[in-house]
Amino acid sequence: MNLLFVTLGSFIIILAVTALVRGLRLGEVRLENRSQACAWAERNIPFFNAQEAIISEDGQSALVIDSEEQIVVIKRHGSKFAGRLLNKPIDAHQEGPIWCIGSGDRQFGRVRMQCDVKGQHRLLALL
Amino acid sequence: MDISLPSPTQVAVPLFIIAILVEIWIARTKARDSYDPQDTFTSLMLGLGSTVAGGLVGGFYLAIAFIAYDFRVFDAGPQWWAVWWAWPLAFVLDDLAYYWKHRLGHRMRWMWAAHVIHHSSQHYNLSTALRQTWTGFLTPGFIISLPMFLLGFHPLMVAFCGGLNLVYQFWIHTETIDKMPRWFEWALNTPSHHRVHHATNPRYLDSNYAGVFMFWDRMFGTFTPETDGEEIRYGIVRQLGSFNVIWAAFHEWVGLASDIARAPSWKARANYLIKPPGWTHDNSRDTSDSLKARWLTENTHDKRTEPVTPASTITPAE
Ligand SMILES: [Zn+2]
Ligand SMILES: [Zn+2]
Numbered sequence: 001m002n003l004l005f006v007t008l009g010s011f012i013i014i015l016a017v018t019a020l021v022r023g024l025r026l027g028e029v030r031l032e033n034r035s036q037a038c039a040w041a042e043r044n045i046p047f048f049n050a051q052e053a054i055i056s057e058d059g060q061s062a063l064v065i066d067s068e069e070q071i072v073v074i075k076r077h078g079s080k081f082a083g084r085l086l087n088k089p090i091d092a093h094q095e096g097p098i099w100c101i102g103s104g105d106r107q108f109g110r111v112r113m114q115c116d117v118k119g120q121h122r123l124l125a126l127l
Numbered sequence: 128m129d130i131s132l133p134s135p136t137q138v139a140v141p142l143f144i145i146a147i148l149v150e151i152w153i154a155r156t157k158a159r160d161s162y163d164p165q166d167t168f169t170s171l172m173l174g175l176g177s178t179v180a181g182g183l184v185g186g187f188y189l190a191i192a193f194i195a196y197d198f199r200v201f202d203a204g205p206q207w208w209a210v211w212w213a214w215p216l217a218f219v220l221d222d223l224a225y226y227w228k229h230r231l232g233h234r235m236r237w238m239w240a241a242h243v244i245h246h247s248s249q250h251y252n253l254s255t256a257l258r259q260t261w262t263g264f265l266t267p268g269f270i271i272s273l274p275m276f277l278l279g280f281h282p283l284m285v286a287f288c289g290g291l292n293l294v295y296q297f298w299i300h301t302e303t304i305d306k307m308p309r310w311f312e313w314a315l316n317t318p319s320h321h322r323v324h325h326a327t328n329p330r331y332l333d334s335n336y337a338g339v340f341m342f343w344d345r346m347f348g349t350f351t352p353e354t355d356g357e358e359i360r361y362g363i364v365r366q367l368g369s370f371n372v373i374w375a376a377f378h379e380w381v382g383l384a385s386d387i388a389r390a391p392s393w394k395a396r397a398n399y400l401i402k403p404p405g406w407t408h409d410n411s412r413d414t415s416d417s418l419k420a421r422w423l424t425e426n427t428h429d430k431r432t433e434p435v436t437p438a439s440t441i442t443p444a445e
Contacts, residue, residue, distance in 0.1 A: 011175065014171040025159075046364075054310060078165055
């Protein structure tokens with residue numbers, strides 16, 4: 001009973017602290033340009049030499065392609081970014097203006113991208 | 128007469144919450160990306176889950192400790208707690224045991240499955256400290272503490288010291304403190320040393336396992352200082368990319384089980400348990416050793432990769 005009470009109390013405190021972080025709008029980040037996406041991939045994917053990137057217009061996700069035609073999908077994860085190297089053929093489908101890219105990892109999830117016309121063309125060429 | 132000792136971690140919880148609130152308040156103006164609502168929620172939930180798991184299985188491990196204690200070599204008598212010098216000695220020895228437990232926690236996949244939860248965040252703030260294991264009881268880690276009970280340290284004394292050790296480790300999970308005074312950095316674990324421990328940058332992998340005293344790492348060759356000017360990437364080499372609390376707590380157990388299930392031989396199965404994370408029977412993944420080795424060769428032969436010389440140490444040509 002005591003354990004249940006303490007657990008419930010803790011849960012309420014957890015919700016309050018989370019609400020504070022959200023209320024202060026901490027952790028809101030975005031990829032500003034393609035070179036940021038490339039730099040991220042090079043730093044985070046071992047031995048990846050980024051050549052070009054397609055970034056989502058909301059700055060929340062990107063695809064980066066390297067010199068050996070490897071493709072990494074990046075998504076915002078908290079105030080950081082996380083990525084997955086993709087297997088070919090790329091698992092992608094369109095929902096209206098949004099592209100959904102399968103990461104190949106169920107827990108990582110599908111990554112949503114909204115691209116300009118040029119980005120869309122490049123993406124189609126990758127498929 | 129016996130003694131009742133408080134649980135240091137439980138007593139410290141209000142302080143943890145206050146410190147987190149203070150850090151959030153500082154982050155608001157100084158480092159708005161150091162906290163994220165989803166990450167904070169997951170960290171705190173993992174802390175809560177760990178407390179619940181500890182409450183459920185802690186008694187069982189205390190019972191094992193008491194069995195070992197029954198075979199003690201030295202006996203301090205019923206008033207064991209009155210032997211004042213045994214307290215600091217127990218604290219230091221428990222810290223040594225912690226060092227080895229923690230080192231195995233990174234170098235043995237079976238132990239890593241339980242410890243990875245602590246490294247599952249890409250963020251590094253005081254709330255990250257609360258990502259504590261849920262499944263430590265499923266590993267052989269407790270064996271490392273058994274010699275202390277056999278020597279004659281009372282299980283409650285060791286548990287108390289272990290609690291203090293964990294409380295100490297809370298404040299070092301922060302980027303708001305740069306460096307402590309030199310003597311402090313030399314002797315004790317600090318935010319700077321522990322940032323290195325949480326880093327995935329190849330140069331930092333498998334470093335700084337200390338709980339409280341830094342000299343264990345210096346003594347056993349695992350100490351790496353923080354290099355000025357190198358941005359740290361926190362977390363694990365293959366980032367989870369998920370805030371799912373249950374997945375953070377159990378993902379490596381799932382990975383370990385599926386590797387064992389698909390292993391071609393009993394030898395490979397055993398190796399999946401005892402070899403470092405990333406080991407595979409067909410060499411298909413990177414280990415921290417292979418990543419480090421590749422990084423070292425690239426950095427000695429190829430100057431295009433990450434800058435290794437901090438700007439502050441470059442001496443201008445005369
Ligand atoms: Zn660790
Ligand atoms: Zn830590």
